[in-house]
Amino acid sequence: xxxxxxxxxxxxxxxxxxxxxxxxxxxxxxxxxxxxxxxxxxxxxxxxxxxxxxxxxxxxxxxxxxxxxxxxxxxxxxxxxxxxxxxxxxxxxxxxxxxxxxxxxxxxxxxxxxxxxxxxxxxxxxxxxxxxxxxxxxxxxxxxxxxxxxxxxxxxxxxxxxxxxxxxxxxxxxxxxxxxxxxxxxxxxxxxxxxxxxxxxxxxxxxxxxxxxxxxxxxxxxxxxxxxxxxxxxxxxxxxxxxxxxxxxxxxxxxxxxxxxxxxxxxxxxxxxxxxxx
Ligand code: SAM
Numbered sequence: 001x002x003x004x005x006x007x008x009x010x011x012x013x014x015x016x017x018x019x020x021x022x023x024x025x026x027x028x029x030x031x032x033x034x035x036x037x038x039x040x041x042x043x044x045x046x047x048x049x050x051x052x053x054x055x056x057x058x059x060x061x062x063x064x065x066x067x068x069x070x071x072x073x074x075x076x077x078x079x080x081x082x083x084x085x086x087x088x089x090x091x092x093x094x095x096x097x098x099x100x101x102x103x104x105x106x107x108x109x110x111x112x113x114x115x116x117x118x119x120x121x122x123x124x125x126x127x128x129x130x131x132x133x134x135x136x137x138x139x140x141x142x143x144x145x146x147x148x149x150x151x152x153x154x155x156x157x158x159x160x161x162x163x164x165x166x167x168x169x170x171x172x173x174x175x176x177x178x179x180x181x182x183x184x185x186x187x188x189x190x191x192x193x194x195x196x197x198x199x200x201x202x203x204x205x206x207x208x209x210x211x212x213x214x215x216x217x218x219x220x221x222x223x224x225x226x227x228x229x230x231x232x233x234x235x236x237x238x239x240x241x242x243x244x245x246x247x248x249x250x251x252x253x254x255x256x257x258x259x260x261x262x263x264x265x266x267x268x269x270x271x272x273x274x275x276x277x278x
Contacts, residue, residue, distance in 0.1 A: 047067070051072060051118065055081050070092070124143075128169065
């Protein structure tokens, strides 16, 4: 027995899916249960849901949390959500682009803030970057995303999937995989496998660096050309030849290594040494 008969609702309101908005709606109760369990929601929590669709996950969030703010871009879904969720008085529904909202304005004085979402795939990376870098005070993000992107976020040095996204996410959060999800759990079915991933925000970033902007610039430059050594990748930083030599000696890092072999601590150390010479 399904919690919500998604197909029935789609039919009832004659809803037409918009592919470009990544509309793949969940129809699998076991996955819904695992998202709610994985997100560890209590009656103290203020939940932000990005892209509620027809409200399948929203309904479960409304029952478990203190309040839910659901942000949906598709205006055709708003009357459906209002109708289907009318029994709840703890829902705030915003017809907005989640990429353009100010999360701190939405949460006001709430302190126990958790984000839960089955994210449209096109939105995953910009959305995560926005939430991590905008000083938005959340406790955790529990999100369904494309399998490959989840693997990049959770990846460690020397793994194929390790890169700038792994370091961005792991700088701010602990990462854990909640479960894998097959395309059969959605209508319409996406072409790719998905993973529910949980990001728990750390109290302080994982490494302390003198200049965050420089730290991330070094990371991006190191991964821009994957097969290049750090020596070549970091030439864009425009240090003098002498300083460039000194940097690698002082940071105790072999310039012939490639970016994908460096731990986040090594990137932090390299960035602080380069900071001195800029
Ligand atoms: N939560 C529902 C579920 O699990 O069945 C729907 C998930 S569906 C993958 C993604 C939802 O995000 C769609 O309802 C889509 O309209 C909405 N969406 C797409 N782009 C958005 C944006 N920029 N801001 C807010 N919502 C967006």
